[in-house]
Amino acid sequence: MPFDLPLATAAALACALLAAAFVRGYSGFGFSAIFIAFAALLTNPLPLIPVVFLCEILMTVFQARGIRGQVDWRRVSALLAGAAIALPFAVTLVLSLGDANVRLTVSLIVGIMALVLLSGWTLQRRIGAPGTLGVGLLSGAINSAGVGGLPVAAFLSAQPMQAATFRATMIIYLTGLDLLTLPLMALGGIVSWDTALAALLCFPILACGVWLGGRRFLSTPPATFRKFAVLLLLILAGLGLIRAMLS
Incomplete structure (x- = not known):
């Protein structure tokens, strides 16, 4: 078993992976935050972050054909430029950071970002390149904890944007963000053969979750499901904070 995880822990993480992949297939964001926040309840999430990034890249392969014409490439470029500076x-x-501090950091970031998303704040006009670059900086700063998609989701959902464009832009941005982050983590020594093995084992679960989520996207109001995903993040963050304080 990769990372010497107990069988019960690995089974629980597999279930969380399926649920997170479903959310990603449906909404375009939330995969890494949901999985990492759940993993922090059971184990040190740091070695699993590169696995999550590889998983996100694999999921984009499944989704790329159906989203190419819906991506806001100008926003993606500005966001990635900001992220590259901070990463x-x-x-x-x-x-x-130590194990306990990583868990606490993940839970705090997820909780704060979930509250921002849940607040439903809106912007009256499209934000230009400087503001988008700034959001990218914040995203890159917290993607080292595996949750860099949340501030971008909050930023994009606060502006007038069609659901299909939001979903496609998030998918492509997160893939680019992961491709920027993985080499830095490899240099830091937390990418190993276990990382690759775990990603391969995750492949069929990811395929199933993304396919189911993509089908659901066609039949459910996006705002409804997005709110559900944010509430799930908030619950996981709260449980993570409780666990960090009790440990």
Whole structure:
């Protein structure tokens, strides 16, 4: 078993992976945050973060054909430029944290971002390149904890945007963000053969979850499901904080 995880822990993580892949297939975001927040309840999530990034890249392969014409490439470029500036410093910092501090950091970030998303705040106009670059900086800063998609989801959902464009833009941005983050984590020594093995074992679960989520996207109001995903993040973050305080 990769990372010497107990069988019961691995089974629970597999169930969380399926649920998170379903959310990603439906909404375009939330996969890494849901899975990492759940993993933090059971184990040190840090070694699993590169696995999550590989999983997100694999999921984009499943979804790429259906979203190419719906991506806001200008926003994606500005977001990635900001993330690239922050990532080297952020990854260095998170790799210096201990197990307990990583769990606490993940839960705090997920909780704060979930509250922002749940608040339903809106912007009256489209934000230009400088503001988008700033959101990318924040996203890169917290993606070292595996949850860099949440501030971007909050930023994009606060502006007038069609659901299909939101979903496609999130999928492509998160893939680019993961491709930027993985080499830095490899240099930090937390990418190993176990990382690749775990990603391969995850493949059939990801395929099933993304397929089911994509089908659901065609039949359910996006705002309804997005609210459900955010509430799930908030619950996981709360449980994580409780666990961190009791440990």
